[in-house]
Amino acid sequence: MGQLHAIEISPTLATAVLLLLAFLGGKVAQLFRLPSLTGQLIVGALLGPAALGLLSRELAGQGLQPITDLALMILAFTIGEKLEISVLRDGTRRILAILFGEALGAFVLAGLGTAGAAILLGTFASPGIAVAMGLVLGAIAIAGSPGATLVVTKELEDPGPLGRLVLALAAANDALAIMVFGLCLAIANATLGGQVSPLDMLLVPLLKTVGAVALGLLGGLLIDVVGGRFHNRSDVLIFGLAIIVGCGAAASALAVSPLLAGMAAGFAVVNRERRDTRIFRTLGDFAAPIYVLFFALAGSHVEIAAFAAGGAIGVAYIAGRFGGKIMGAAAAAPIGGMTLREGVRAGICLLPQAGVAVGFLVEMERQGALQEISAVAHPIALAGIVVAEVIGPAAARKVLAGGGCDRG
Known part of the structure; x- marks a missing residue:
């Protein structure tokens, strides 16, 4: 050693x-x-x-x-392929119901649990700081791992209707998480003395989301229109990959979400009336070793000390996130025309968490006004990501292999 x-x-x-x-x-x-x-x-x-x-x-x-940046953009682009309107149209009601149910459940239970534990333990000088931390951790709890979901479904011969539903949910979930996190970060900044106007609290997250989507749609249009003129698969791969990576770099430079931009690009390609989907096929083989390195690198960031530092607040966060997603999805299932059992299974499939949540931690640490809560929240959220990425994919695979959604 x-x-x-x-x-x-x-x-x-x-x-x-x-x-x-x-x-x-x-x-x-x-x-x-x-x-x-x-x-x-x-x-x-x-x-x-x-x-x-x-x-x-x-x-x-x-x-x-x-390598991490490349893998994230390829994953995001590939997930965008799963948002094919013609396929999802019949499932819109289910997607929206489960999406808002699991997101609200995770936000409320993880947020209240961590804020309450911090107040009871006297972690901060005032309850207001604990509440601000609860808001930020609640928003982080919403984020999932579309990449893990995609890999799990690909390893199954037929993930079934539930697998297709969960892929769409995973993509939409991170888009919602990005908006909620931006709003909660702005509120926390204002609470702890940062100069953020109420207008900025509402507009900045919205504008960043719209900007990322617009950038991605433009990139996807370029891939489809220009890339479609190439006859050689290698040319399609080279051009498409250049646009995807460039889209991610442009998103980072503009301080908008590269992941959301990548998903929007994939969405744009797959939903064109006269589309050319060769880019998705050519990316498949190329991306395999990139994915392996990406998940191994994600694991290399694990710090055993993060679990110890989390303590009771960490337990409250992990239990709140897991319980919130499962119970929230189950509670919303009847609204979407699904059974309680189907809702529970969908919630379990949304437990994995990775890329976007890690990005949230980086963004939180850059906020000068949030250094006090970041010192506590960072190891807690990191421990939650590790637990979710070890337990979540295995649980999702078991659920998907067993079916659990009777509607196509």
Whole structure:
């Protein structure tokens, strides 16, 4: 263990070892009927700076950041493909009902639970700070992991109607989470002394969402119109990938969500009347090793200390998020014309959490007025992400493999 820390490993060799071991870890996980990404996450955690140290903090962070960015954009674009209007039209009522039910449940239970625990424990000097933290953590609790959902459904021969419903829900869920988080962050800033006007609280999240969607739609239109003129699949891949990555870079430069932009681009391509979907097919094989590295790198950020630092507030957050999503989806199921059992299963499938939530933590840490709550909220949310990414995909796979949605 100490030897790994002592040896200077080049980024190229570290990437090769990480890719190979994460791939093997995924295969081992599948032997136990677990999603491959669960094994990849565990391998990443073992090789990360908090364990064996094959990956240094610098390498796991900025060193391999381009791989993470590329994977997130490909995942987002691929999820956009699942938002085909003609397919989803019949399920709109179910999607909206479950979406708002699980999101509201997670926001309320995780937010109230963490704020209440912080007040009872006297974590902060005033209850107002605890409430501000509860708002931010409640918003983070809404976020899911469309990438994990996509990988789990791809590993099943037929995910069934529930799988198709959950894919659409996962994509819509993160779009909603981005808006709610922006609003709660602005309110928390105002509560703790930041200069944010009430108008900004409402307009900024809305404008950022609209901007990301508009950017993505433009990128998708370029891929479909220009990329459709190429006859060679390699040309389609190169052009499409350049636009997808460029779309993500432009979104980051404009301080809007790259994930939302990527999903909008995929949505634009798949919903064109005379569409060219070759880009989705060509991305499939290319993205496989990128996905393996992405989930392994996500696991490498695991800090055992994060679990200890979370304490009772962390338990309240994780229990509130899990319980809120499942009970919220179950409560909303009848509104969407679904049974209680179907609602519970849909809620379980939405438990995984990753990319967007990590982005929220980065954004929270950049807020000068929120340093006090960030010191407490960051390890709590990070622990929640780890638990959700280890338990969530396995639970989702079990539910999807067993069916559970009778309507197509």
